[in-house]
Structures are given as C-alpha cells and as structure tokens.
Amino acid sequence: MDKYQQSQKNKLFNPSRHDPTLNPRSGGTALCPKCSVLYQAGSWAWQTPQTSLPADVRSVVCPACQRIEDKSPAGTLTLSGAFMKAHHDEIINLVHNTETLEKAEHAMERLLEITAQDDVVQVTTTGIHLANRIGHALDSAYKGQTKYHYDDEQTHVSIHWQRD
Ligand SMILES: [Zn+2]
Numbered sequence: 001m002d003k004y005q006q007s008q009k010n011k012l013f014n015p016s017r018h019d020p021t022l023n024p025r026s027g028g029t030a031l032c033p034k035c036s037v038l039y040q041a042g043s044w045a046w047q048t049p050q051t052s053l054p055a056d057v058r059s060v061v062c063p064a065c066q067r068i069e070d071k072s073p074a075g076t077l078t079l080s081g082a083f084m085k086a087h088h089d090e091i092i093n094l095v096h097n098t099e100t101l102e103k104a105e106h107a108m109e110r111l112l113e114i115t116a117q118d119d120v121v122q123v124t125t126t127g128i129h130l131a132n133r134i135g136h137a138l139d140s141a142y143k144g145q146t147k148y149h150y151d152d153e154q155t156h157v158s159i160h161w162q163r164d
Pocket residue numbers: 032033034035036037061062063064065066
C-alpha cells in the first residue's frame with residue numbers, strides 16, 4: 001500500500017471524518033451492503049422503521065465493517081488474572097452486553113474479535129468508545145486494575161484489565 005492509499009484508508013477509518021466519497025451537504029446517502037447501516041447527514045446510524053431510502057442511495061462499506069474485514073481495531077483490551085480465569089463466561093457476557101448497549105446508540109462501535117490464549121483474553125473493537133466502556137464496565141462490576149493507554153493521535157486505545 002502506498003502513502004496515498006494509506007492516507008485515504010486512514011480517512012475512511014476515522015469515524016470523526018466524513019467518507020470522502022460522500023458529501024452530506026448534497027444529501028448523499030449510502031447503505032452498507034454488509035450490515036445495512038445508513039449514512040445520512042454526515043454520520044452512520046441504524047435504520048429505523050421510519051427510514052425511507054432515496055432512489056440514489058449508494059452502496060458503501062461502512063468504517064466498522066471495513067475494520068472488521070481488515071482486522072484493524074481501534075481498541076484492544078487485554079484481560080488477565082486468576083479472577084478472569086475463574087469467571088471467564090460471566091466476563092465475556094459482560095463484554096457482549098456492553099457491545100449491545102453501545103452499538104444500539106453508536107453504529108460504528110462494535111466488537112471485532114475475542115480471542116483467548118493461555119488464560120489471557122484479548123477483545124478488540126471497531127471504536128475507542130466501546131473499548132473504554134468495556135473497561136469501565138469491568139472496573140465497576142469486578143474492580144481489579146485497569147490501565148488505559150492512548151496512542152499519540154488518540155485513534156487507538158489499549159486497555160489492560162487484571163484481577164488476581
Ligand atoms: Zn457495515
């Protein structure tokens with residue numbers, strides 16, 4: 001991938017920026033062919049029963065589906081410790097429930113992958129807000145130690161949660 005492609009890709013992945021192929025001021029509307037989320041008035045949101053699609057709706061893969069396809073997370077949580085091992089299913093349920101709540105309001109905030117290796121669970125997300133919300137949910141439900149680390153551009157958050 002060359003520099004130009006990389007910068008186009010970054011633009012697309014950054015949910016705070018608009019997709020350069022769409023112009024909300026001209027009434028651009030797009031539908032994600034993978035998850036049916038709708039781009040309208042400058043942001044992506046779930047369709048409601050009242051949604052009526054204009055005839056010129058375009059098909060554009062949304063940034064969340066793009067991240068899932070590319071396995072390019074915005075948030076990474078690493079969960080570890082003896083408590084994690086003993087309450088694995090309960091903790092994974094909390095992660096899923098937190099996603100359900102966040103995703104209903106913010107369509108671009110989704111789980112990307114949950115993987116486990118040697119009693120350490122890694123959860124990746126398509127948005128930094130969901131990762132944060134899971135970190136806070138773990139902290140308020142189970143205490144333990146939570147550390148947050150943002151990269152320099154604040155586009156990725158790494159969260160380590162541990163309880164022994
Ligand atoms: Zn999508």
